[in-house]
Amino acid sequence: MATRIEAVEGGTEAEDILLKDFTYDDRPGYVRIYPQGNAAKFSGKGYLMPIRYGEFAPSFREMEVRSDDVWVASYPKSGTTWSQEMVWCISNDLDFDRAKSVMLRLRFPFVENSCMSKFHGKPGEENTPSYKYGFNSVKYISDLPSPRFIKTHISWDLLPEQVKSKKPKIVCVARNPKDTCVSYFHHCSLLEGFRGSLSDFVTLFLEDTVAFSPYWDNLLSYWEHKDDSNVLFLTYEEMKKDLPSVVGKVCKFLDKKMPSDEDLKALCNHLSFDSMKANDAVNYECLVEKKRSSTDQHFMRKGKVNAWKEEMSPEDVKRFDDWIEKNLNKLDSETKVFFQNWFIDD
Ligand code: PPS
Numbered sequence: 001m002a003t004r005i006e007a008v009e010g011g012t013e014a015e016d017i018l019l020k021d022f023t024y025d026d027r028p029g030y031v032r033i034y035p036q037g038n039a040a041k042f043s044g045k046g047y048l049m050p051i052r053y054g055e056f057a058p059s060f061r062e063m064e065v066r067s068d069d070v071w072v073a074s075y076p077k078s079g080t081t082w083s084q085e086m087v088w089c090i091s092n093d094l095d096f097d098r099a100k101s102v103m104l105r106l107r108f109p110f111v112e113n114s115c116m117s118k119f120h121g122k123p124g125e126e127n128t129p130s131y132k133y134g135f136n137s138v139k140y141i142s143d144l145p146s147p148r149f150i151k152t153h154i155s156w157d158l159l160p161e162q163v164k165s166k167k168p169k170i171v172c173v174a175r176n177p178k179d180t181c182v183s184y185f186h187h188c189s190l191l192e193g194f195r196g197s198l199s200d201f202v203t204l205f206l207e208d209t210v211a212f213s214p215y216w217d218n219l220l221s222y223w224e225h226k227d228d229s230n231v232l233f234l235t236y237e238e239m240k241k242d243l244p245s246v247v248g249k250v251c252k253f254l255d256k257k258m259p260s261d262e263d264l265k266a267l268c269n270h271l272s273f274d275s276m277k278a279n280d281a282v283n284y285e286c287l288v289e290k291k292r293s294s295t296d297q298h299f300m301r302k303g304k305v306n307a308w309k310e311e312m313s314p315e316d317v318k319r320f321d322d323w324i325e326k327n328l329n330k331l332d333s334e335t336k337v338f339f340q341n342w343f344i345d346d
Pocket of ligand 1: 074075076077078079080081082179182183184186187271272273274276299300301302303304307
């Protein structure tokens with residue numbers, strides 16, 4: 001059966017918040033997507049996406065996938081940009097000069113970019129890479145020479161059909177849901193026109209009513225493939241704890257030599273939060289500067305584990321804890337233990 005796409009009509013508390021506080025001219029609505037007609041296995045819901053997804057879905061599903069593509073896949077705000085920069089630098093023999101001079105979004109494009117909201121390019125710039133990427137991110141990627149580097153937030157079940165046969169390398173990165181949610185709230189408020197409070201956003205997140213949700217289905221769709229030979233599963237928290245050892249895993253996975261001690265130090269320095277925050281090729285300042293309302297708003301915001309403790313109300317923490325417990329109890333015991341240890345508060 002073909003993928004079914006249904007408009008979000010409102011009627012639940014979360015959908016009403018979504019339609020009231022998270023729509024605007026360039027993103028007038030949302031859809032739920034049912035891969036092959038089916039709801040996502042874990043939540044029993046469809047995946048939520050901005051309405052423009054419907055326009056891009058056919059070309060995305062049928063997109064040519066190449067066996068030498070390298071993908072970074074994640075639920076939003078899980079450490080995607082950090083992982084992309086790590087994967088790109090390792091794959092490109094630590095070419096820091098190019099990494100700093102070419103925007104990450106052009107060397108490691110986000111395949112669903114054109115689904116997120118209507119693009120307004122400047123007339124006369126139609127032939128620039130930025131315009132082509134903004135106008136149609138799927139076509140931009142299809143026209144790139146190999147090896148390509150591709151970012152996605154979509155769940156495994158919605159990836160292009162050819163992923164199954166071509167088996168590109170896929171690095172998945174995931175982050176504990178409370179930090180993910182708080183980071184996503186700030187991202188949506190700053191860059192995507194969300195007008196509600198953090199508590200409203202928690203409602204959207206827990207009710208699987210923000211783009212790329214349900215969180216659990218998205219995460220578990222990649223977790224199920226973590227032992228496939230073309231998949232590497234990482235967490236934000238392990239990158240924070242021991243970046244050099246994650247670099248080692250990524251080098252092995254990408255069939256690259258482990259850098260010398262000196263090069264490893266240079267790479268970890270390039271990937272540090274402070275370096276990335278100051279690096280205009282990865283910090284999205286060019287987008288943020290058009291949108292910010294105060295000087296302390298940045299894409300590279302806190303870069304910490306458990307920063308949710310500084311912002312979430314006790315009521316929202318309780319709602320989250322109940323939701324985590326309910327969902328952990330639906331998992332097999334091995335997965336549950338792994339997730340409990342990973343999400344644990346220190
Ligand atoms: S996106 O928009 O979905 O691609 O965002 P994503 O890159 O997945 O997540 C952004 C969060 O990752 C933090 N970040 C880092 N943390 C530590 N070290 C480095 N180098 C780093 N680079 C990005 C970024 O600050 C966002 O997290 P928060 O919690 O908002 O600070």
